[in-house]
Each structure stands twice: as C-alpha cells, then as structure tokens.
Amino acid sequence: MATVTPAGIELLSLGAHEPGGSFAIVSNSIANPTVVTTARAHGLVTGDEIFFTASTTSSPLLTATPRQVVTRISDTTFSVPVNVTVAGTAGAYDYAITSIPTTPGAAPLVNCGRDHGLRVGDTVTIVASGSTPSLDGAQVVTAIDDARSFRVLTSAAPTTVAGSTTAAHFSKTTFYSDVFVRAGAGPAGITIT
DSSP: OEEEOTTSOEEEOOOOOOGGGOEEEEEEOSBSSEEEEESSOOOOOTTOEEEEEEEESOBSOGGGSOEEEOEEEETTEEEESOOBSBOBOEEEEEEEEEEOOOOTTSOOEEEESSOOOOOTTOEEEEEOOOOBSOOOEEEEEEEEEETTEEEEOOSSOOOOBOOOSSSOEEEEEEOOOOOOOOOSSSOOOOOOO
C-alpha cells in the first residue's frame, strides 16, 4: 500500500502485524453464532479455521472451544458457531494447525487452517503440537509447500508421531524480508514500528 504525503513523499507499508503474532479482537456479540469484530482487517474467508488464544467477559469464553471455523461477514467481522449469552469485550486468535503428519526422512510439515502468509526465514511459535519430536516453541520456516502448509527444521529428527489435530496452533513471531522497493529520487528511510 502506498500513500503520498502533502510534501510529495511516498510512504509504503509492508502490512500490519499484531504484537506477539496474535490477531486482536475488539468484541464478540450476544448471538448464535456470535459475531467477532477485529481490530484490523482479518483477511479470513469462509471456511478458514482459527484458534482463540484469549477472550474476556463473554459467556461462554471463546477459548472454551478454541478451534473454530469462521464465516466471513466483512473485512473486520466474522462469525463462529458459538452460542454467546454475554458479549465479550476483547480477545485474540492465531493460526489453527490442522495436522502435523509423520514425515520420515524430511523436515516436519505443518498444515494450517487458513493461508499462513509465511516466507522462508520467518519464525513461528508453535503451541501444543502433540508431535514426536515436539515442535512446541520457536521454529524457523525452512520451506513453503503451499499457501496452507510449511516446513520447519528442528534439531530433532523428522516427525515420527503425528501432531494434534485439535489443540495445535501457532503465531508469527519474527518476519523476514529481503525486498524493499523505493521509487523516486531524494532522501529515503525505513521506519519499523
């Protein structure tokens, strides 16, 4: 996205990422299904799977059944099939892991419930992998198989026991970029916030 300031300086954005890799929730409604409002555009499509990592004040809490399939409503709203009787005021979600299959002789494969947007060199933090060896903790992405799967190379052997299909999830924690494009002449700078 590019923006031109009154001084004619073009500002480029690499995109917005939530602190800690999670996506912030502003609220969720009293409804069945409940409507979740996000702090920024969520990029989800109907059928994507997410994993709720935090929720406040709603009854039941969204974390009571953390892995959910979403129905997209707008850029900043989606619904999940939870019957909420007390609205929520905040929360967060990250990427659901749909499977970590056995991968004898190869780097462990992680399949996601939505497009991951990762690149080789990015770092993710995996929680509750359930695999042997465990992939829990920070992992560096070593290969991208497709938009919903990636590989990590751990110091341990390739995956010999498949991971959890219900509790595993991950967040993006470090982003790698080797491409910065600047058009025009004059002074330039990069601001990372």
